[in-house]
Amino acid sequence: MSSYVDIDVRVRYAETDQMGIVYHANYLVWFEIGRTELLRQCGFAYRDMEEQEGCFIVVTRASCAFHQVARYDDVLTIRTRVKRLQSRTVDFSYEVLSEDDHRIATGETSHVVTDRSGRPRRFPDRYMEAIRPLVATDD
Amino acid sequence: MSSYVDIDVRVRYAETDQMGIVYHANYLVWFEIGRTELLRQCGFAYRDMEEQEGCFIVVTRASCAFHQVARYDDVLTIRTRVKRLQSRTVDFSYEVLSEDDHRIATGETSHVVTDRSGRPRRFPDRYMEAIRPLVATDD
Amino acid sequence: MSSYVDIDVRVRYAETDQMGIVYHANYLVWFEIGRTELLRQCGFAYRDMEEQEGCFIVVTRASCAFHQVARYDDVLTIRTRVKRLQSRTVDFSYEVLSEDDHRIATGETSHVVTDRSGRPRRFPDRYMEAIRPLVATDD
Amino acid sequence: MSSYVDIDVRVRYAETDQMGIVYHANYLVWFEIGRTELLRQCGFAYRDMEEQEGCFIVVTRASCAFHQVARYDDVLTIRTRVKRLQSRTVDFSYEVLSEDDHRIATGETSHVVTDRSGRPRRFPDRYMEAIRPLVATDD
Numbered sequence: 001m002s003s004y005v006d007i008d009v010r011v012r013y014a015e016t017d018q019m020g021i022v023y024h025a026n027y028l029v030w031f032e033i034g035r036t037e038l039l040r041q042c043g044f045a046y047r048d049m050e051e052q053e054g055c056f057i058v059v060t061r062a063s064c065a066f067h068q069v070a071r072y073d074d075v076l077t078i079r080t081r082v083k084r085l086q087s088r089t090v091d092f093s094y095e096v097l098s099e100d101d102h103r104i105a106t107g108e109t110s111h112v113v114t115d116r117s118g119r120p121r122r123f124p125d126r127y128m129e130a131i132r133p134l135v136a137t138d139d
Numbered sequence: 140m141s142s143y144v145d146i147d148v149r150v151r152y153a154e155t156d157q158m159g160i161v162y163h164a165n166y167l168v169w170f171e172i173g174r175t176e177l178l179r180q181c182g183f184a185y186r187d188m189e190e191q192e193g194c195f196i197v198v199t200r201a202s203c204a205f206h207q208v209a210r211y212d213d214v215l216t217i218r219t220r221v222k223r224l225q226s227r228t229v230d231f232s233y234e235v236l237s238e239d240d241h242r243i244a245t246g247e248t249s250h251v252v253t254d255r256s257g258r259p260r261r262f263p264d265r266y267m268e269a270i271r272p273l274v275a276t277d278d
Numbered sequence: 279m280s281s282y283v284d285i286d287v288r289v290r291y292a293e294t295d296q297m298g299i300v301y302h303a304n305y306l307v308w309f310e311i312g313r314t315e316l317l318r319q320c321g322f323a324y325r326d327m328e329e330q331e332g333c334f335i336v337v338t339r340a341s342c343a344f345h346q347v348a349r350y351d352d353v354l355t356i357r358t359r360v361k362r363l364q365s366r367t368v369d370f371s372y373e374v375l376s377e378d379d380h381r382i383a384t385g386e387t388s389h390v391v392t393d394r395s396g397r398p399r400r401f402p403d404r405y406m407e408a409i410r411p412l413v414a415t416d417d
Numbered sequence: 418m419s420s421y422v423d424i425d426v427r428v429r430y431a432e433t434d435q436m437g438i439v440y441h442a443n444y445l446v447w448f449e450i451g452r453t454e455l456l457r458q459c460g461f462a463y464r465d466m467e468e469q470e471g472c473f474i475v476v477t478r479a480s481c482a483f484h485q486v487a488r489y490d491d492v493l494t495i496r497t498r499v500k501r502l503q504s505r506t507v508d509f510s511y512e513v514l515s516e517d518d519h520r521i522a523t524g525e526t527s528h529v530v531t532d533r534s535g536r537p538r539r540f541p542d543r544y545m546e547a548i549r550p551l552v553a554t555d556d
Contacts, residue, residue, distance in 0.1 A: 013314070014164060014307045016157040018211055018467075023153050024476045025449075028442035029292045036291070036351065047351040050435075059441045063480035069535065072157055073314065073325040118486065152453070153446045157328075163337045167303035168431045175430070175490065186490040189296075198302045202341035208396065212453065212464040257347065292442060294435040296489055301431050350435055 003136050004081045007037040011074045021069040027105050028062055031094045034080035035109075038092070042130040053124050054116045057090065064107035068098070075099050081136045087122045088113050090131070142275050143220045146176040150213045160208040166244050167201055170233045173219030174248075177231070181269040192263050193255045196229065203246035207237070214238050220275045226261045227252050229270070281414050282359045285315040289352045299347040305383050306340055309372045312358035313387070316370070320408040331402050332394045335368065342385035346376070353377050359414045365400045366391050368409070420553050421498045424454040428491045438486040444522050445479055448511045451497035452526075455509070459547040470541050471533045474507065481524035485515070492516050498553045504539045505530050507548070 009030055017023040035057075039046045049055050070076055076096050083091040089112050096105040115121045123131075148169055156162040174196075178185045188194050209215055215235050222230040228251050235244040254260045262270075287308055295301040313335075317324045327333050348354055354374050361369040367390050374383040393399045401409075426447055434440040452474075456463045466472050487493055493513050500508040506529050513522040532538045540548075 010311075012307060013156055013310050014162050017152055018155040018157065018159045019473060019475070020157045024479060025153060025442045025445035028445065029290060032291050033288075045351060047349075056436060058436070059483055061480070061482045062441060063478070065478045066476055071325075073323060149450075151446060152449050158334060158336070163340060164303045164306035167306065168429060171430050172427075184490060186488075195297060197297070198344055200341070200343045201302060202339070204339045205337060210464075212462060291434055292440050295430055296433040296435065296437045298435045303431060 003134060004079050005034070005038040005041045005134070006077050006079050007034060008075055008077050009033060011070055011072050011076065013072055016072050021071055024064070024066060027064045027066070027096060027107060030076070030078050030096065031062070031080070031092070031107055031109055034078035034094055035092055037078075038080045038082070038134065039131070042134060044127060044130055049124070049127055053127075055121065055124055055127070056114045056116070057111045058114050058118070059109055060112050061110040062107065064105055066105050068102055068104050070096070070098070070104050076104060082131060082134045083108065083136055085128070085131055085135050087128070088120055090123075093136070142273060143218050144173070144177040144180045144273070145216050145218050146173060147214055147216050148172060150209055150211050150215065152211055155211050160210055163203070163205060166203050166205070166235060166246060169215070169217050169235065170201070170203075170219070170231070170246055170248055173217035173233055174231055176217075177219045177221070177273065178270070181273060183266060183269055188263070188266055192266070194260065194263055194266070195253045195255070196250045197253050197257070198248055199251050200249040201246065203244055205244050207241055207243050209235070209237070209243050215243060221270060221273045222247065222275055224267070224270055224274050226267070227259055229262075232275070281412060282357050283312070283316040283319045283412070284355050284357050285312060286353055286355050287311060289348055289350050289354065291350055294350050299349055302342070302344060305342050305344070305374060305385060308354070308356050308374065309340070309342075309358070309370070309385055309387055312356035312372055313370055315356075316358045316360070316412065317409070320412060322405060322408055327402070327405060331405075333399065333402055333405070334392045334394070335389045336392050336396070337387055338390050339388040340385065342383055344383050346380055346382050348374070348376070348382050354382060360409060360412045361386065361414055363406070363409055363413050365406070366398055368401075371414070420551060421496050422451070422455040422458045422551070423494050423496050424450060425492055425494050426450060428487055428489050428493065430489055433489050438488055441481070441483060444481045444483070444513060444524060447493070447495050447513065448479070448481075448497070448509070448524055448526055451495035451511055452509055454495075455497045455499070455551065456548070459551060461544060461547055466541070466544055470544070472538065472541055472544070473531045473533070474528045475531050475535070476526055477529050478527040479524065481522055483522050485519055485521050487513070487515070487521050493521060499548060499551045500525065500553055502545070502548055502552050504545070505537055507540075510553070
């Protein structure tokens with residue numbers, strides 16, 4: 001199993017700004033798409049984790065470095081890794097790659113696991129076990 | 140009491156697109172701001188209606204005509220009216236005006252009142268009474 | 279050639295609101311994705327039309343009716359048709375369909391063709407010819 | 418002159434997600450509102466800098482830590498400081514405060530000054546002089 005999961009997004013007109021490039025906040029939205037897909041590749045839907053377990057993965061930190069611009073209609077690859085996994089927290093890292101494999105942006109997010117009312121809780125075991133094989137080793 | 144409620148928004152960079160103008164979907168977001176403010180002027184917060192009464196005003200139709208472009212940093216007035224009020228539905232109409240009072244856009248939204256699970260229900264009486272004075276007559 | 283073009287979108291967490299459903303303005307964003315894909319199926323990229331011809335398709339009206347709710351992680355099909363094509367204007371219609379083929383939403387947009395400075399102009403001939411086969415007949 | 422500039426935003430329904438809280442990417446949008454207002458308090462509109470000088474302030478890094486949740490209809494204060502100002506780059510820092518003055522979020526952005534085509538350039542002198550008094554000292 002590879003230590004990362006890729007998913008493609010095509011840049012929407014709505015995601016551009018008057019500089020003619022992607023508005024920077026959209027990268028955080030794409031990171032979320034990367035996380036969702038990574039969890040799916042681990043064998044479960046984050047949606048089910050919320051609905052069935054009442055378990056939420058809340059963002060506590062996010063950062064992004066923008067290396068090159070992306071433009072409308074570009075197809076970008078969101079490459080997501082699990083950087084660190086603990087019983088109550090998880091960190092992801094991301095690369096956004098152009099079709100010719102240049103790094104458009106890189107970023108990280110940190111998360112805490114909570115119940116429906118926002119109180120910290122432990123990851124359900126089966127989800128933790130599902131994610132563990134993806135925890136980044138060297139790649 | 141006037142038959143409309145005004146609230147100003149300043150166009151955000153995030154709301155522009157690569158044409159250098161406001162991306163059209165944002166007008167629906169501004170209409171929502173207009174509704175929220177109209178209800179506030181009627182004496183209550185829509186937030187309370189959701190939280191305290193479990194009563195939601197769900198959008199069933201929305202339309203917008205774009206007459207002139209709006210640009211980053213423009214201050215626009217969202218003018219909102221109650222077009223029709225019934226025990227289970229409400230329609231609003233909107234004008235988006237420039238600082239020099241040109242019509243940038245006009246629109247309408249239709250709504251149904253629901254409970255938390257999405258089932259249609261009646262407006263709580265006190266909210267209905269609060270809104271009624273704003274129902275559009277000629278203005 | 280079919281008279282419509284389909285493209286799938288998966289609902290993003292960012293597109294939900296506190297009702298637990300898709301925030302309604304996002305449907306206009308999806309309509310735009312539908313238009314972009316329709317033009318691509320006609321053999322050209324809208325991006326090229328902007329860049330190479332200085333020709334823009336500006337939204338002048340948009341409307342949407344919301345029949346059923348859509349939720350996070352749903353895969354939806356955006357089905358786009360050319361409703362009317364003239365030398366300076368074009369209208370599209372849309373259906374948003376669930377995976378089990380229910381109609382989630384329907385809508386229409388009207389557009390005017392402009393040059394870079396926003397002045398109305400005619401469609402370039404080759405683009406008009408490319409789109410014409412898709413103009414809706416009965417289907 | 419104070420070393421920071423405050424501007425209030427009211428949380429929009431569109432900015433919430435199905436957790437019932439503000440979707441995290443919106444904080445970057447609010448930071449941008451903070452920057453725009455800071456520059457305005459320095460005596461100029463960022464819009465003019467783009468239009469008249471062909472000078473753009475492009476985001477190269479952004480980070481945000483989320484300390485407490487914010488909810489629909491909350492009024493939040495965006496407090497913006499100039500953290501560092503150089504001839505070709507500028508860094509801002511931000512606090513997002515609740516009405517009762519709790520820290521909801523904190524963040525930073527780094528920027529490079531470019532011309533219309535994205536090439537790095539120096540700040541125009543008069544803009545640099547206008548911003549300098551706001552460069553953060555202890556506060």
